[in-house]
Amino acid sequence: MRELIADIRQGDCRDVLKEFEGEFFDxxxxxxxxxxxxxxxxxxxxxxxxxxxxxxRSEEFLRVLKPGGTFILNIKEKAENGERHTYVIELILAxxxxxxxxxxxxxxxxxxxxxxxxxxxxxxxWERCLQFxxxxxxxxxxxxVRVPMGEWANTRLKSLGKNDVVRFNSQAGSGFGKNIANWxxxxxxxxxxxxxxxxxxxxxxxSAAFPIALPEWFxxxxxxxNDWVLDPFVGSGTTCEAAQxxxxxxxxxxxxxEYKDLSYKNTKxxxxxxxxxxxxxxxxxxx
Amino acid sequence: MRELIADIRQGDCRDVLKEFEGEFFDxxxxxxxxxxxxxxxxxxxxxxxxxxxxxxRSEEFLRVLKPGGTFILNIKEKAENGERHTYVIELILAxxxxxxxxxxxxxxxxxxxxxxxxxxxxxxxWERCLQFxxxxxxxxxxxxVRVPMGEWANTRLKSLGKNDVVRFNSQAGSGFGKNIANWxxxxxxxxxxxxxxxxxxxxxxxSAAFPIALPEWFxxxxxxxNDWVLDPFVGSGTTCEAAQxxxxxxxxxxxxxEYKDLSYKNTKxxxxxxxxxxxxxxxxxxx
DNA sequence: AGCTCTTATGAATCATTGA
DNA sequence: GTCAATGATTCATAAGAGC
Numbered sequence: 109m110r111e112l113i114a115d116i117r118q119g120d121c122r123d124v125l126k127e128f129e130g131e132f133f134d135x136x137x138x139x140x141x142x143x144x145x146x147x148x149x150x151x152x153x154x155x156x157x158x159x160x161x162x163x164x165r166s167e168e169f170l171r172v173l174k175p176g177g178t179f180i181l182n183i184k185e186k187a188e189n190g191e192r193h194t195y196v197i198e199l200i201l202a203x204x205x206x207x208x209x210x211x212x213x214x215x216x217x218x219x220x221x222x223x224x225x226x227x228x229x230x231x232x233x234w235e236r237c238l239q240f241x242x243x244x245x246x247x248x249x250x251x252x253v254r255v256p257m258g259e260w261a262n263t264r265l266k267s268l269g270k271n272d273v274v275r276f277n278s279q280a281g282s283g284f285g286k287n288i289a290n291w292x293x294x295x296x297x298x299x300x301x302x303x304x305x306x307x308x309x310x311x312x313x314x315s316a317a318f319p320i321a322l323p324e325w326f327x328x329x330x331x332x333x334n335d336w337v338l339d340p341f342v343g344s345g346t347t348c349e350a351a352q353x354x355x356x357x358x359x360x361x362x363x364x365x366e367y368k369d370l371s372y373k374n375t376k377x378x379x380x381x382x383x384x385x386x387x388x389x390x391x392x393x394x395x
Numbered sequence: 396m397r398e399l400i401a402d403i404r405q406g407d408c409r410d411v412l413k414e415f416e417g418e419f420f421d422x423x424x425x426x427x428x429x430x431x432x433x434x435x436x437x438x439x440x441x442x443x444x445x446x447x448x449x450x451x452r453s454e455e456f457l458r459v460l461k462p463g464g465t466f467i468l469n470i471k472e473k474a475e476n477g478e479r480h481t482y483v484i485e486l487i488l489a490x491x492x493x494x495x496x497x498x499x500x501x502x503x504x505x506x507x508x509x510x511x512x513x514x515x516x517x518x519x520x521w522e523r524c525l526q527f528x529x530x531x532x533x534x535x536x537x538x539x540v541r542v543p544m545g546e547w548a549n550t551r552l553k554s555l556g557k558n559d560v561v562r563f564n565s566q567a568g569s570g571f572g573k574n575i576a577n578w579x580x581x582x583x584x585x586x587x588x589x590x591x592x593x594x595x596x597x598x599x600x601x602s603a604a605f606p607i608a609l610p611e612w613f614x615x616x617x618x619x620x621n622d623w624v625l626d627p628f629v630g631s632g633t634t635c636e637a638a639q640x641x642x643x644x645x646x647x648x649x650x651x652x653e654y655k656d657l658s659y660k661n662t663k664x665x666x667x668x669x670x671x672x673x674x675x676x677x678x679x680x681x682x
Numbered sequence: 683a684g685c686t687c688t689t690a691t692g693a694a695t696c697a698t699t700g701a
Numbered sequence: 702g703t704c705a706a707t708g709a710t711t712c713a714t715a716a717g718a719g720c
Contacts, residue, residue, distance in 0.1 A: 187499075192500060204481065211477065215502055217502070217504065227535070229588075230586055230588045231586075248514070250517070300508060301518065302521050
C-alpha cells in the first residue's frame with residue numbers, strides 16, 4: 109500500500125498548478141477568497157473584477173482535472189449597497205463559456221449561522237456549492253453519503269399490512285408504484301441537494317472557510333481511496349485534513365505564508381505525511 | 396372598515412396590468428410557469444426564450460409596484476442534458492438591467508421533495524425565492540415573521556400538539572394565555588433567509604405552485620393590513636387566499652380560463668368577496 | 683373530540699425505446 | 702439523426718377514515 113500524500117504549497121495556484129501534468133486530479137473542492145472578504149490576508153479582490161481574477165485560475169483547474177472528475181466551488185455573493193452582488197452568477201456563466209458544465213447547485217444550509225439583525229435583511233444562513241464537470245459522465249459514488257432513514261421508515265415499515273401488498277401488486281406498471289420490498293433491508297436513504305452542516309467553532313486561531321464535514325462529504329461522494337484531491341485555496345488545510353482522514357491524496361495551495369505554517373501545525377496533529385517542494389508525483393492511473 | 400377585495404382576472408398579465416395605475420401594489424409575489432414545465436397548461440416557454448418572454452411582463456410589474464414595495468419571484472431552473480440551465484441567473488442579470496435591485500435570495504427548502512433516484516444527481520429539494528426592489532428603502536416588518544427559538548421552545552412547545560396550540564389561542568384573555576404569550580414573545584427570534592415549508596399534498600385537483608405558507612410568509616413580512624398584493628401568475632389562487640386570510644387586498648391574474656374557475660371555487664370556500672370585471676379600484680393611500 | 687392508522691400525491695429526472 | 706413518449710424510482714405530509 110502506497111503512503112498517502114498531503115502536500116501543502118505556498119503560492120498562487122495559477123502559477124503552482126503549472127508544475128502539474130494535465131488530468132491529474134479526481135476532485136477539486138475549494139472555498140476561494142470571497143470578493144472583498146479577508147482583505148488583510150488576500151488583498152480583497154474587488155467584486156467587479158472577480159470573474160477576471162478567477163478565470164485564469166479555473167483555466168488551470170480545467171487542465172489538471174481528470175475527464176471524469178468534479179470541481180466543487182463553495183461561494184456566496186456579498187451584499188453591497190443593499191443589493192446582492194452578481195459576480196457569482198456572472199462567474200457561473202463565464203465558467204460555462206470556459207468549457208465547464210454547470211451540473212448542479214448544492215445548498216449548504218448553515219444551521220448555526222452567525223446571529224445578527226439588520227434593518228432590511230435577515231441572517232444569511234446558506235452558501236452555494238456549485239458543481240462543475242468536464243463531462244456529463246463523471247464519477248459519483250452516491251451510496252457513500254447515504255444518511256439514516258427518517259421516521260417514515262420506522263412507522264411505515266413496522267406494519268406491512270395486506271394493503272401494502274395489494275397496492276404493490278395492483279399498481280405494478282403504473283409508473284409510480286411503491287415497491288415496499290425495496291425498503292425492507294434498508295436503513296439508509298440518499299440525501300438531497302440541500303446539505304446541513306453546522307459551521308465549525310473550533311479554536312484554530314483563524315477563520316475557517318468551511319467545516320471539515322463539507323469537503324469530507326464531497327470527497328466521499330466524488331472520489332475513491334488513493335484518488336487525488338486539490339484545494340487551490342486551501343487556507344488552513346481543512347480539505348487536506350479531510351482527504352487524509354478518508355485515505356485520499358491531496359494537494360493544497362495557498363498564497364499566504366502564514367496559512368502554510370498553520371497548515372503544518374494542524375496537519376501534524378493528525379499525523380499527516382507532509383512532503384515539501386520537490387515531491388515527485390506519480391501518475392495515479394493504477395486503479 | 397373597508398371590505399377586502401380578492402379579484403381574480405383571466406388574461407395575460409402583460410395586458411391586464413395595463414388597466415392599473417402606476418405604483419398601486421405593495422407586494423408582488425408569484426411563481427411563474429417554469430420554462431418547459433406544465434406544457435399542457437401554459438404552452439411551455441422554451442428555456443432559451445424565457446428571459447425575452449419574461450421581461451415585458453416584469454416591465455409592467457415595475458410600473459405598478461409602489462416605490463417601497465417588493466417583488467418576490469419563486470423560480471428554479473430545470474436540469475437539461477445533465478446540466479442546470481442558466482435562464483434563471485440570466486433573468487436576474489436582465490431584471491437588474493431593467494431597473495430592479497436584486498436585494499436578496501431566499502432559499503425555500505422543500506422538506507418533502509419528490510422521490511427519485513438518478514445516476515448523477517440527487518433529489519432537488521430547494522427553490523429560489525428572489526427578492527427584487529425598486530428602492531433600497533423598502534417596507535419590511537421583520538417582527539411579523541419571528542419564530543420560536545431556544546430550549547424552552549424546542550422542548551416545551553413541541554410536546555404540545557397542533558390542537559393544543561389552537562386551544563392556547565382560544566384562551567386568549569384567560570390570564571394563563573396571556574402569560575404564555577409573554578413567554579412566547581421573549582423566545583421569538585428572527586428567521587434566516589432559509590425557509591422550511593413542505594410542499595402541499597392536499598386534494599385540490601390541480602398542481603399547486605407553492606404551499607400557501609410561502610406567500611403568507613412574504614405577505615406578513617412585506618405588507619400591512621389593507622395593503623395590495625399582486626400575483627400575475629396566480630394559478631389556483633393560493634396567493635389571493637393567503638392575502639385574504641391575512642386581511643390584505645389582492646389581485647390575481649392567470650391566462651388559463653380553467654384556473655379562473657378553480658379560483659372561484661376555492662375562494663368561495665373561504666367566503667371571499669369576489670368582484671368581477673368593472674371593479675373600481677380606489678387609490679389605497681388612506682393609511 | 684381526539685387519538686392512531688391509512689392513503690394519495692407533488693412544478694422531477696434520466697435512460698431507453700420507438701416513430 | 703432527432704425528438705417525443707415511456708418506464709422506473711430514495712419520501713414527507715396532511716387529509717380522511719376508523720376507533
